[in-house]
Amino acid sequence: MKNKGIVIFLIILTIVIVTVVTLDYYSSKPDELPENPYALNLTSFEKVDNSQIIYTEIRDFTINFSEPAGICCTKDQIYVVGDQKMQIIDSYGKLIHEFKFDQKPTCVYTSAQNIFIGFRKSVSVLTGDGVKIMDWNSFSDSTVITSITEKSGIIFIADAGKRIIRKYNPEGLSLGVIEGKSENEQIHGFIIPSPYFDIAFNADGEFWVVNPGKHALENYTINGDLRTWWKATSVRIEGFSGCCNPAHFAFLPDGSFVTSEKGRVRIKIYKPSGEFLGVVAAPSKFEQNSHPPDLATDNSGNIYALDLDKKMIRQFVKKEK
Amino acid sequence: MLIFALLIFSLEGIAQKQRFPKPEFGTGYSQPTPVTPEPRALALEYTDVFVLLIVLSLASWIAIKNRSRKKMVWLSVFTLLYFGFYRDGCICSIGSVQNVALTIFDPGYAISITTLLFFLIPLVFTLYFGRTFCAGACSLGAIQDLLIVNPLSMPQWLRQILGLIPYLYLSLALLFAATGTDFIICRYDPFVGIFRMDAAFHMVVLGIAFLLMGMFIARPYCRFLCPYGVLLNWMSRFSKWHLPITPAACIQCKLCSDSCPFDAIDYPTDEKLVKKRIWGVNRFLVYVILIPIWILTGGFAGSMAHTWISKANSKVYLAELLIRNPEVQNDEKNLDVQAFLSSGKSMEMLVSEATIIRQKFYTGCWIAGGFMGLVIGMTLLNQIIFRTKYDYQPDKGNCYSCVRCVSYCPVK
Numbered sequence: 001m002k003n004k005g006i007v008i009f010l011i012i013l014t015i016v017i018v019t020v021v022t023l024d025y026y027s028s029k030p031d032e033l034p035e036n037p038y039a040l041n042l043t044s045f046e047k048v049d050n051s052q053i054i055y056t057e058i059r060d061f062t063i064n065f066s067e068p069a070g071i072c073c074t075k076d077q078i079y080v081v082g083d084q085k086m087q088i089i090d091s092y093g094k095l096i097h098e099f100k101f102d103q104k105p106t107c108v109y110t111s112a113q114n115i116f117i118g119f120r121k122s123v124s125v126l127t128g129d130g131v132k133i134m135d136w137n138s139f140s141d142s143t144v145i146t147s148i149t150e151k152s153g154i155i156f157i158a159d160a161g162k163r164i165i166r167k168y169n170p171e172g173l174s175l176g177v178i179e180g181k182s183e184n185e186q187i188h189g190f191i192i193p194s195p196y197f198d199i200a201f202n203a204d205g206e207f208w209v210v211n212p213g214k215h216a217l218e219n220y221t222i223n224g225d226l227r228t229w230w231k232a233t234s235v236r237i238e239g240f241s242g243c244c245n246p247a248h249f250a251f252l253p254d255g256s257f258v259t260s261e262k263g264r265v266r267i268k269i270y271k272p273s274g275e276f277l278g279v280v281a282a283p284s285k286f287e288q289n290s291h292p293p294d295l296a297t298d299n300s301g302n303i304y305a306l307d308l309d310k311k312m313i314r315q316f317v318k319k320e321k
Numbered sequence: 322m323l324i325f326a327l328l329i330f331s332l333e334g335i336a337q338k339q340r341f342p343k344p345e346f347g348t349g350y351s352q353p354t355p356v357t358p359e360p361r362a363l364a365l366e367y368t369d370v371f372v373l374l375i376v377l378s379l380a381s382w383i384a385i386k387n388r389s390r391k392k393m394v395w396l397s398v399f400t401l402l403y404f405g406f407y408r409d410g411c412i413c414s415i416g417s418v419q420n421v422a423l424t425i426f427d428p429g430y431a432i433s434i435t436t437l438l439f440f441l442i443p444l445v446f447t448l449y450f451g452r453t454f455c456a457g458a459c460s461l462g463a464i465q466d467l468l469i470v471n472p473l474s475m476p477q478w479l480r481q482i483l484g485l486i487p488y489l490y491l492s493l494a495l496l497f498a499a500t501g502t503d504f505i506i507c508r509y510d511p512f513v514g515i516f517r518m519d520a521a522f523h524m525v526v527l528g529i530a531f532l533l534m535g536m537f538i539a540r541p542y543c544r545f546l547c548p549y550g551v552l553l554n555w556m557s558r559f560s561k562w563h564l565p566i567t568p569a570a571c572i573q574c575k576l577c578s579d580s581c582p583f584d585a586i587d588y589p590t591d592e593k594l595v596k597k598r599i600w601g602v603n604r605f606l607v608y609v610i611l612i613p614i615w616i617l618t619g620g621f622a623g624s625m626a627h628t629w630i631s632k633a634n635s636k637v638y639l640a641e642l643l644i645r646n647p648e649v650q651n652d653e654k655n656l657d658v659q660a661f662l663s664s665g666k667s668m669e670m671l672v673s674e675a676t677i678i679r680q681k682f683y684t685g686c687w688i689a690g691g692f693m694g695l696v697i698g699m700t701l702l703n704q705i706i707f708r709t710k711y712d713y714q715p716d717k718g719n720c721y722s723c724v725r726c727v728s729y730c731p732v733k
Contacts, residue, residue: 003473003537006471006473006537009533009537010534010537010538013530013533013534014534016526016527016530017511017527017530017531017534020523020524020526020527020530021509021527023523024508024509024523024524025633029638030635030638030639030642030655030656030657030658031642031646031649031655033655033656033657035654036654036656037351038351038352038353040350
């Protein structure tokens with residue numbers, strides 16, 4: 001036969017082609033698939049080196065809430081909202097006061113004079129004794145209030161539904177909104193894929209806003225002009241990951257950021273510059289793929305985490321060196 | 322060309338930008354290879370259509386007017402680089418057949434205008450100029466054509482048997498696309514993985530096997546698999562202007578007879594052979610009468626095979642699997658089963674959907690089988706039909722207008 005070698009070679013190639021196609025066809029059936037080679041092993045990211053954990057849990061106390069929602073604290077009192085009530089408790093968990101509401105609060109903030117209770121679409125202003133002064137109801141249907149703070153007589157209300165921060169005077173008069181937009185193309189408003197939108201002032205009076213969709217914390221003037229920002233996108237312990245993190249944050253007296261995350265639930269600390277400092281509570285301390293704990297801090301640098309799954313307040317203090 | 326290159330690079334700037342930073346998976350995670358390339362900006366897609374028009378125009382001009390094999394080779398190189406490596410081989414006219422089928426049969430799917438143009442433009446050009454698309458504008462053709470080393474001539478009987486495969490492939494591709502099962506032309510494109518340089522190992526093996534085969538059997542994919550080639554073949558038979566081997570009267574020198582690596586040159590009719598087969602009139606009538614029988618037989622065979630063929634559909638297969646082995650629901654590693662269970666659909670809904678799809682396969686297999694019966698009947702009929710030819714001339718249906726034969730012709 002002419003070209004016998006080539007013909008044999010071609011026959012072998014034909015067999016290879018048919019075999020490859022046949023194997024590929026049958027190996028893609030649901031009961032023939034190999035183990036998913038692209039499964040993302042998140043467990044490895046939940047491990048935290050002990051040397052990175054710089055806080056320790058010294059106390060926890062169960063609270064009488066079925067659905068706790070928010071926490072804040074003053075010098076010696078802790079305010080917790082959830083269900084249809086607010087409890088004021090001391091730093092050892094002893095109940096001091098309890099106030100009932102006709103709807104479920106989402107967040108709480110205490111100023112020198114007043115207590116602000118955020119509900120989904122309204123805000124109640126109470127005196128320090130818990131007497132209601134007024135309700136602010138003039139919000140949008142899509143409003144979802146997630147955080148409240150105050151400075152120099154201006155009350156800031158984070159509206160995750162509208163992706164804006166509303167400003168009010170103490171009488172409930174609107175002073176405008178902050179949209180977080182800028183001519184700088186890197187800044188294009190707040191990206192809030194889920195109702196976690198936190199705001200806070202640090203000890204120096206700087207207004208910080210979490211932009212969770214960008215894994216960023218942004219510093220604005222009271223007028224809403226962006227001053228600075230930092231971000232940390234990473235699946236490693238040093239950063240934030242997922243659609244939207246951090247979910248909550250608070251400030252330590254030295255201006256460091258305390259952050260809590262959802263998905264891979266954990267609490268961490270970042271320097272005022274945004275540099276990762278260490279871990280307060282590793283993922284092993286929380287139920288994973290669950291709710292992020294709301295945070296509060298006191299003047300001594302204690303961190304209070306409202307664990308929404310275990311229905312308890314957990315107190316963390318810095319480890320002794 | 323320089324202006325064009327500048328245009329391409331300037332358009333890159335307006336391509337899609339990530340709204341969010343990509344998740345950082347720099348911790349040992351290996352990302353799955355995407356099945357299709359990332360979407361391109363609309364302006365770039367229209368640029369691709371424009372480039373296709375330019376390349377097809379050039380290929381047609383080279384084939385019919387300029388008749389320069391060298392220029393056609395350079396055009397093939399450009400096509401390979403642009404439509405193959407730069408555009409990652411997608412979307413190509415060959416695969417667009419499936420998009421057209423899906424848009425006809427699935428009201429929820431709308432074909433993009435650029436995909437439709439990629440499907441139609443080569444067909445229109447072929448209707449006027451022959452298969453110049455295959456010669457210079459198809460990246461799959463180009464990569465094979467450039468690697469032809471020692472092409473062997475295949476016996477006619479083998480060519481005709483293997484020549485049925487593209488019809489079968491086209492039938493299955495349309496059936497699978499119309500039922501929303503799979504785009505098998507894309508899935509088993511042997512060269513797209515090479516273009517993207519990210520193919521799975523077995524697809525690299527497939528591509529290399531085809532290229533090695535192509536060193537001795539010129540353009541094996543084009544000749545014995547390409548489903549779009551079926552449509553081009555039909556169009557080319559009616560082409561208004563087709564590449565002639567000789568620019569003037571053929572002097573019957575036979576120099577071109579062995580020049581075509583694709584065995585696509587028709588020889589002058591052997592009158593003695595025609596006379597010998599004069600009895601073929603009766604045979605012709607028998608073959609004509611047999612065609613409806615072939616169609617019915619093919620349709621029936623297809624309908625009998627529809628149950629087996631429909632298992633290619635993931636819903637049908639999954640429904641059968643869950644009925645046959647209900648315990649597979651507990652297999653947490655079975656992604657398809659777990660995806661179904663977490664979808665919230667009930668077993669009844671899955672079975673109902675699978676039944677509808679299988680019914681579509683039944684109808685489709687009847688049509689596909691009937692079509693294959695028609696093709697076989699017509700192929701047999703063509704064995705006994707003699708069209709008198711006086712010169713050496715290209716087989717208009719199978720000629721790729723590659724211009725190889727032209728340089729063998731001494732007539733100027």
